[in-house]
Amino acid sequence: MENGNHKEIPEDANEHCPGTQSEDAGKSDACAGCPNQEAYLVVIAERMATVKHKILVLSGKGGVGKSTFSAQLSFALAAMDFQVGLLDIDICGPSIPKMLGLEGQEIHQSNLGWSPVFVDSIGVMSIGFMLPDPDDAVIWRGPRKNGIIKQFLKDVYWGELDFLVVDAPPGTSDEHISIVQFLKETGIDGAIIVTTPQQVSLIDVRKEVSFCKKVGIKVLGVVENMSGLCQPVTDFKYLKQSKNGDQEDVTRWAMEIMKEKAPELLDLVACSEVFDSSAGGAAKMCRDMGVPFLGKVPLDPKLCKAAEEGKSCFSGEECGVSAPALSAIIAKLLKDNTMT
Structure with a gap:
C-alpha cells in the first residue's frame, strides 16, 4: 500500500503511518506501538552481534557526573587495549562530544553505515554531531527520540567492540525504555548508576534501581560521585x-x-564533605536495596578540568586524587562481572 507521497505503508500499520521509507519512519507519533517496528530488532541484533559487552550508565538526577563517568570509563577501557564504543542517547542534552574533545565533528556515511567519530581509538556517536548549531535545542516528543536511538543502533557500524558504553539521560523516560527494548534481546550486561551522597539524589537512585529490576536489567553497581572535595594542600x-x-x-x-x-x-x-552523608550515602542505600556498591569518587577540580577539556584523567599524574578512585571502581566492575 502507498500513500499520496509514494511512501510504502504496510497493511497492518497504525493510522497516519508516514511510511517505512519516510524520513519520519519510527519518529512520528503514529509510530508508537507499530508492529512493524519489530523488524528493526532483527537489524539491531545483527549490528550488536559484534559487541561483546553492553553497559548502560544511568542516574536518577542530572548534574551528578554521569556523563563524566561514562567518558572516563571509556578512556580507561581503551587504555586497557579494549575496543570501545560510546553511545550518547541523551537526546536533549548531549554532553559527550564536549567531554571527549569532539565538538564540531560530523558523522560520515560509508557503505557499511554511519561511521562513529573516533578519539583515542574510542568510537563515539551522539546527536551532538548532527546539530547545525551546538546551541540548538532538541525539542522532540518520545517517538522521535525513540526513532533516533533506533537509528543509532541499526545504522551505526561499530565493528568489533569489546564494550559499548551507553550514556543515558537522567531519570527513567522514553530513552531508557527504548534502549532497553532495542538491546535487551542482544544481551545487556547491566547498568551502572551514578549518584552523589546526599539524600535528594539517593531518593531518585532508588527509583533507578527499581526501574532496572522491573525491566530485567542487572545493576552492575552504584558509584558515589563527588564524595567529598579532595585536593592537594598546595592547590588551595x-x-x-x-x-x-x-x-x-x-x-x-x-x-x-x-x-x-x-x-x-x-x-x-x-x-572536606560537600554533601551531608550522615545517613550512610550510597553504600548504605546499596545494602538496603541489595545491589553492589562500586566505590566513591571524590570531587576533584582536576577531573572537572579534564572533562571540560575532553581529556582522559588517567594520562599523566594531574588527577592524582580522582584517577586512583576511578581505576579501583573500574577494576572492581570488570572483576566482579567477569568482563576481563
Missing part, C-alpha cells in the same frame, strides 16, 4: 575574611608559613 587558595565579609588572598603568605614551619603539610591531600 587561602583567603582571610573580615567581619564585613571582605576577602583577602593570603595564599602566598600561607604557603610560606607552611614551607617554613611545617613542610610535611605540603604533601597532604585535604578533604
Whole structure:
C-alpha cells in the first residue's frame, strides 16, 4: 500500500503511518506501538552481534557526573587495549562530544553505515554531531527520540567492540525504555548508576534501581560521585575574611608559613564533605536495596578540568586524587562481572 507521497505503508500499520521509507519512519507519533517496528530488532541484533559487552550508565538526577563517568570509563577501557564504543542517547542534552574533545565533528556515511567519530581509538556517536548549531535545542516528543536511538543502533557500524558504553539521560523516560527494548534481546550486561551522597539524589537512585529490576536489567553497581572535595594542600587558595565579609588572598603568605614551619603539610591531600552523608550515602542505600556498591569518587577540580577539556584523567599524574578512585571502581566492575 502507498500513500499520496509514494511512501510504502504496510497493511497492518497504525493510522497516519508516514511510511517505512519516510524520513519520519519510527519518529512520528503514529509510530508508537507499530508492529512493524519489530523488524528493526532483527537489524539491531545483527549490528550488536559484534559487541561483546553492553553497559548502560544511568542516574536518577542530572548534574551528578554521569556523563563524566561514562567518558572516563571509556578512556580507561581503551587504555586497557579494549575496543570501545560510546553511545550518547541523551537526546536533549548531549554532553559527550564536549567531554571527549569532539565538538564540531560530523558523522560520515560509508557503505557499511554511519561511521562513529573516533578519539583515542574510542568510537563515539551522539546527536551532538548532527546539530547545525551546538546551541540548538532538541525539542522532540518520545517517538522521535525513540526513532533516533533506533537509528543509532541499526545504522551505526561499530565493528568489533569489546564494550559499548551507553550514556543515558537522567531519570527513567522514553530513552531508557527504548534502549532497553532495542538491546535487551542482544544481551545487556547491566547498568551502572551514578549518584552523589546526599539524600535528594539517593531518593531518585532508588527509583533507578527499581526501574532496572522491573525491566530485567542487572545493576552492575552504584558509584558515589563527588564524595567529598579532595585536593592537594598546595592547590588551595587561602583567603582571610573580615567581619564585613571582605576577602583577602593570603595564599602566598600561607604557603610560606607552611614551607617554613611545617613542610610535611605540603604533601597532604585535604578533604572536606560537600554533601551531608550522615545517613550512610550510597553504600548504605546499596545494602538496603541489595545491589553492589562500586566505590566513591571524590570531587576533584582536576577531573572537572579534564572533562571540560575532553581529556582522559588517567594520562599523566594531574588527577592524582580522582584517577586512583576511578581505576579501583573500574577494576572492581570488570572483576566482579567477569568482563576481563
